[in-house]
Amino acid sequence: xxxxxxxxxxxxxxxxxxxxxxxxxxxxxxxxxxxxxxxxxxxxxxxxxxxxxxxxxxxxxxxxxxxxxxxxxxxxxxxxxxxxxxxxxxxxxxxxxxxxxxxxxxxxxxxxxxxxxxxxxxxxxxxxxxxxxxxxxxxxxxxxxxxxxxxxxxxxxxxxxxxxxxxxxxxxxxxxxxxxxxxxxxxxxxxxxxxxxxxxxxxxxxxxxxxxxxxxxxxxxxxxxxxxxxxxxxxxxxxxxxxxxxxxxxxxxxxxxxxxxxxxx
Amino acid sequence: xxxxxxxxxxxxxxxxxxxxxxxxxxxxxxxxxxxxxxxxxxxxxxxxxxxxxxxxxxxxxxxxxxxxxxxxxxxxxxxxxxxxxxxxxxxxxxxxxxxxxxxx
Numbered sequence: 394x395x396x397x398x399x400x401x402x403x404x405x406x407x408x409x410x411x412x413x414x415x416x417x418x419x420x421x422x423x424x425x426x427x428x429x430x431x432x433x434x435x436x437x438x439x440x441x442x443x444x445x446x447x448x449x450x451x452x453x454x455x456x457x458x459x460x461x462x463x464x465x466x467x468x469x470x471x472x473x474x475x476x477x478x479x480x481x482x483x484x485x486x487x488x489x490x491x492x493x494x495x496x497x498x499x500x501x502x503x504x505x506x507x508x509x510x511x512x513x514x515x516x517x518x519x520x521x522x523x524x525x526x527x528x529x530x531x532x533x534x535x536x537x538x539x540x541x542x543x544x545x546x547x548x549x550x551x552x553x554x555x556x557x558x559x560x561x562x563x564x565x566x567x568x569x570x571x572x573x574x575x576x577x578x579x580x581x582x583x584x585x586x587x588x589x590x591x592x593x594x595x596x597x598x599x600x601x602x603x604x605x606x607x608x609x610x611x612x613x614x615x616x617x618x619x620x621x622x623x624x625x626x627x628x629x630x631x632x633x634x635x636x637x638x639x640x641x642x643x644x645x646x647x648x649x650x651x652x653x654x655x656x657x658x
Numbered sequence: 659x660x661x662x663x664x665x666x667x668x669x670x671x672x673x674x675x676x677x678x679x680x681x682x683x684x685x686x687x688x689x690x691x692x693x694x695x696x697x698x699x700x701x702x703x704x705x706x707x708x709x710x711x712x713x714x715x716x717x718x719x720x721x722x723x724x725x726x727x728x729x730x731x732x733x734x735x736x737x738x739x740x741x742x743x744x745x746x747x748x749x750x751x752x753x754x755x756x757x758x759x760x761x762x
Contacts, residue, residue, distance in 0.1 A: 552707050555710070555712060
C-alpha cells in the first residue's frame with residue numbers, strides 16, 4: 394500500500410486500535426521513535442513517523458532489538474486500547490498522517506469489524522509434546538503380551554532375537570502413537586470448547602531446548618476470550634501433569650493469526 | 659520441493675542420502691519379514707537367517723554413520739522425507755488444499 398509517491402515522509406505501522414482521539418505513547422518505538430495514534434472515527438492507527446524505506450540490517454542483534462521494540466509497542470497499545478489488530482515488523486506506508494487517515498477511511502468498516510471480532514480476546518499458542526520412552530515404558534507395564542515378548546528376546550539366538558526385538562519395537566510404536574493421538578484428541582476437544590477460533594500450526598522441527606528430547610504432538614494457535622484464558626491454562630496444566638506429556642502454553646499475544654486484513658492490506 | 663543436503667560437504671551429503679535410502683529399504687524388508695514371521699510362513703531356521711542378515715545390515719549402517727559422523731544428517735534427511743510424505747498425505751486428504759492448488 395503506497396500513497397502519495399513523491400512524498401518523502403512515511404509512517405511505520407504497529408497496529409490498528411479502538412481509539413477515537415489522537416494520543417502520544419512516548420518514545421517507545423523502533424529506535425526510540427515517538428509513537429502516536431492517527432484516529433479516524435472510532436479507530437486509530439498506531440504509528441511513528443519515518444522515512445519511506447524499510448528497516449534493514451545484517452546485524453542480527455540489532456534486528457532482534459527492533460523486533461522487541463516493535464512487539465513492545467503492540468503490548469503497550471493493547472494495554473491502553475484493548476485488543477489491537479497487530480502488524481508484523483516493517484510495515485511502512487508512504488505519505489503523512491492524512492494518507493493513513495484516508496486508508497483508515499476507505500477500510501473503516503472492515504477494520505472496525507475485525508476489531509470488534511477480537512475485542513476482549515487474545516491469541517495463545519499451545520504446543521503439546523510427548524516423551525516416547527516414558528509412554529513406551531507405560532505401554533510395556535500395561536501389556537502382558539509385550540512383556541512376554543521382551544523376555545523371549547533374551548532367550549533366543551541372535552537372528553531371531555533381532556526379529557523379535559523389531560517386532561516389539563513396532564508394536565510399542567503403534568501403542569505409543571495411539572495413546573499420544575488419543576490424548577491429543579482429548580486436548581483438542583477441550584481447547585476447541587474454550588477457544589473462539591483455533592488453527593493447527595505446521596509442526597516446527599526445532600522445539601525449544603527444554604523440549605528437545607520430546608516429540609511434538611501438535612501445535613495450535615487459539616483465539617481465547619480473556620475470561621476463559623485461566624480455564625484454558627488449567628486444562629493444559631492437567632495434560633502437562635500427565636506422565637509422558639508436556640505442554641508449552643504461551644500468551645497472551647496480539648491476535649496475529651486471526652485478524653484478516655483482506656483487501657485493506 | 660528441495661532437500662537440503664549439507665552443501666559444505668557434498669560427499670557427506672550424498673553418503674547421508676544413500677544411507678537414509680538404504681535404511682528405508684531395510685525397514686520395508688523388516689516389515690515384510692515380520693509379517694511373514696507372524697503369519698507362520700517362515701521356518702525357525704529361515705527366521706534366524708533373515709534376522710541375522712538384517713541385524714548385520716543394521717550394524718553396518720550404524721558403523722558407516724558413526725565412522726563418517728553423519729548420524730545427524732541422516733536423521734535430518736529422514737525427517738525431511740517424512741515431512742514431505744506427510745505434507746503430501748495432508749494435501750490429498752484436505753479438499754481446501756486442492757482448491758489452493760487449482761487456484762495457483
